[in-house]
Every structure is written in structure tokens, then in C-alpha cells.
Amino acid sequence: MLPVADMPGTPPHGPAAPAATNVISMPGKAFAPRDLAVLIGQPVTWRNDDTSTHDILSRSGGIESGFLGPGASYVFTPSVGGVFPYICTIHPQMQGRLRVYGLALEAAAAPRLPGRPTVLSGVAPAAGDEVVLTRLEAGVWVPDARIRAGGGGRFTFAVLPATPSTYRAEVGDRVSDGVAVRVVPRVTLRVRRGAKVVLEATATPSRAGARVRLERYVRERFTWVPVRAGRLDERSRVTFAVRTTVRQRLRVRVLASRGYADGRSAPVVVRPR
Ligand SMILES: [Cu+2]
The missing domain is CATH 2.60.40.420 (Cupredoxins -  blue copper proteins)
Structure with missing residues (x-):
């Protein structure tokens, strides 16, 4: 396994x-x-x-x-x-x-970035074998793609799942282990400036219930540090009201869970009024 x-x-x-x-x-x-x-x-x-x-x-x-x-x-x-x-x-x-x-399948180590395919590669018993890639959907393995194995039985599939998915390869009655492909959610950040600055982050696909962190960039340490914690609501949104006395670079990170990798918004600059 x-x-x-x-x-x-x-x-x-x-x-x-x-x-x-x-x-x-x-x-x-x-x-x-x-x-x-x-x-x-x-x-x-x-x-x-x-x-x-x-x-x-x-x-x-x-x-x-x-x-x-x-x-x-x-x-x-x-x-x-x-x-x-x-x-x-x-x-x-x-x-x-x-x-x-009996049959091997593996995925790239890095999680899939939005819009970018993940390559699944493997080895079948022989060149020319028909390899069926199946994906787990509600407990059932559903065929996703087919390919003939090349030299040395090697094969690759490019997959572009919208949500975290588990795949396996099948050749005849040989079945590989399942390989999970993580997905990075897209995190958009809107800024409303008033008496307070309100940051509203949205994650797609929906990460409702996921933990989030508001992070601030610390120049002296070249790093982002968490300044506030929260959770995405049922609409996959979270808001942070920020009052600031100095210029700051902020971003929102949605923490990895349930097959998703960490998602980060682009940074925004917040200034005192
Ligand atoms: Cu020895």
C-alpha cells in the first residue's frame, strides 16, 4: 500500500x-x-x-x-x-x-494551485496496458480517464479537480492505492475603508467552517505573523474590523483541512486615517 x-x-x-x-x-x-x-x-x-x-x-x-x-x-x-x-x-x-x-500511482508532492493541473504518474505491468484512472465520488470509484501505458509500463494523467479528490489506477483486476490530490482554495480579500477598515475574505470553493488567520507582515523579520483568528461562515466568508495607527500589510490565510491546502489572499495595505 x-x-x-x-x-x-x-x-x-x-x-x-x-x-x-x-x-x-x-x-x-x-x-x-x-x-x-x-x-x-x-x-x-x-x-x-x-x-x-x-x-x-x-x-x-x-x-x-x-x-x-x-x-x-x-x-x-x-x-x-x-x-x-x-x-x-x-x-x-x-x-x-x-x-x-500490483500497480503504482503517485501524485506530485505540492498541492494543486487553482487552475493548474496535477500530474499523476504511475507504472503498469506492461507497455500497451490500458490504464483506467478512477476518482472517488460519494464512496464509488468513477472512471475519469483512460490511457495506454508507454515504455516500461509508465503512464501519466493530468487532473484538474475543483475540490480535493482521491484517484486510483486500474489495469484489469489490478488496482493501485488511492492517491489524494489537495487543492488550494482561492482567497479574495475586499477592503472597505471607514472609521475602521473592514477586511472581508471569501474562499472558493466554499471552505465554510474553516479556520482563518488575519496575518500582518513584519518587515524586520521578513515574515507574516498571525494577529487575529476566526472562522469562515456558511457563505465561506469572514470579516475583520481593523483600527490601525501605522501602515500595515495584511492578508488572510485559510488554514488547511479536509483535503485542502492553506489558501492565502493577496496582501492589502492598510493606513491610519
Ligand atoms: Cu553487510
């Missing part, structure tokens, strides 16, 4: 998608990479590039190389999915992890 899928609220960066050639080197008393994701049926090669003898043992994964002298290698082809930690029994501090999937 992609670790991201079962931890809502964490950034949707998955593991690196499985490489077309899966080689784990031992340049010294370490495995490189330490963590590798592969597909069922893809051979994995451990290669001893060190001057010492090493071995690879994973009781849970049935991986057992025996001693590998300098320059020797060992090939293992996983037949079941799972996460398999392994060690060198000669140097138990040498630890690695092999993750085996």
Missing part, C-alpha cells in the same frame, strides 16, 4: 514510482536506494559494489541472498504485494525496504 493513502491530511506525495530497472547498490555499508517500490513480477537486483561481503535477508518477503562477495549480485522477483524490510545479517545496521505493488 502506498503509505499516503491511509493517512488523510498528509501531503499526497507518494513513494518514487517503480523504476523500469530495479537495481539496489551496496556502495559501502548501506543500500542505495534504501527504499524501493517495484511491481509484482519485476526483478530486483542487489549489487555489491563494496569491498566487503554482504547479504540480504527479509524473513517476511522470502528474500535471502546468501553471502555476496565484492562485485556479486542477487536477483529476486516478487510474486506478492507488500512492504518487506530487509537487512544485511553481517552488518545489521544496513537496512532497506522493498515495497511491492
Whole structure:
């Protein structure tokens, strides 16, 4: 399972998608990479590039190389999915992890900015496989797009969800884990100047109930600091009345929750009357 899928609220960066050639080197008393994701049926090669003898043992994964002298290698082809930690029994501090999937899908780590697509990439068992991208809608996986896998089984989809969405890839009866795509809400800020300055922020799509902060820019520290807290009402709006004796740069931040990333308004300058 992609670790991201079962931890809502964490950034949707998955593991690196499985490489077309899966080689784990031992340049010294370490495995490189330490963590590798592969597909069922893809051979994995451990290669001893060190001057010492090493071995690879994973009781849970049935991986057992025996001693590998300098320059020797060992090939293992996983037949079941799972996460398999392994060690060198000669140097138990040498630890690695092999993750085996039926089908892999991952999203860019950064949340989607308004109007910008997120690229979902993955690896199917073979080039030419038809990959169906499905999206979770009210508890049901609904087909969203189809594509043929390219060389090495690699494929990519560009998605542009308006609200936080979870996707998965399907090839025949193989199904990837779900990948969550976060969305950054658009936050607009209107200023009404009177006896007090009233700032009215609106978040789209609606973030009704979300926590917000009014933030002030502190030049000496080159940073924004929270000066007031609030919540968006049922119309996804919040107002802050501000009385100021100095010129200030203010903005409103809508805090991340429910699959949304933080959203920030453009800054406004407020002056004393
Ligand atoms: Cu070793």
C-alpha cells in the first residue's frame, strides 16, 4: 500500500514510482536506494559494489541472498504485494525496504494551485496496458480517464479537480492505492475603508467552517505573523474590523483541512486615517 493513502491530511506525495530497472547498490555499508517500490513480477537486483561481503535477508518477503562477495549480485522477483524490510545479517545496521505493488500511482508532492493541473504518474505491468484512472465520488470509484501505458509500463494523467479528490489506477483486476490530490482554495480579500477598515475574505470553493488567520507582515523579520483568528461562515466568508495607527500589510490565510491546502489572499495595505 502506498503509505499516503491511509493517512488523510498528509501531503499526497507518494513513494518514487517503480523504476523500469530495479537495481539496489551496496556502495559501502548501506543500500542505495534504501527504499524501493517495484511491481509484482519485476526483478530486483542487489549489487555489491563494496569491498566487503554482504547479504540480504527479509524473513517476511522470502528474500535471502546468501553471502555476496565484492562485485556479486542477487536477483529476486516478487510474486506478492507488500512492504518487506530487509537487512544485511553481517552488518545489521544496513537496512532497506522493498515495497511491492500490483500497480503504482503517485501524485506530485505540492498541492494543486487553482487552475493548474496535477500530474499523476504511475507504472503498469506492461507497455500497451490500458490504464483506467478512477476518482472517488460519494464512496464509488468513477472512471475519469483512460490511457495506454508507454515504455516500461509508465503512464501519466493530468487532473484538474475543483475540490480535493482521491484517484486510483486500474489495469484489469489490478488496482493501485488511492492517491489524494489537495487543492488550494482561492482567497479574495475586499477592503472597505471607514472609521475602521473592514477586511472581508471569501474562499472558493466554499471552505465554510474553516479556520482563518488575519496575518500582518513584519518587515524586520521578513515574515507574516498571525494577529487575529476566526472562522469562515456558511457563505465561506469572514470579516475583520481593523483600527490601525501605522501602515500595515495584511492578508488572510485559510488554514488547511479536509483535503485542502492553506489558501492565502493577496496582501492589502492598510493606513491610519
Ligand atoms: Cu553487510
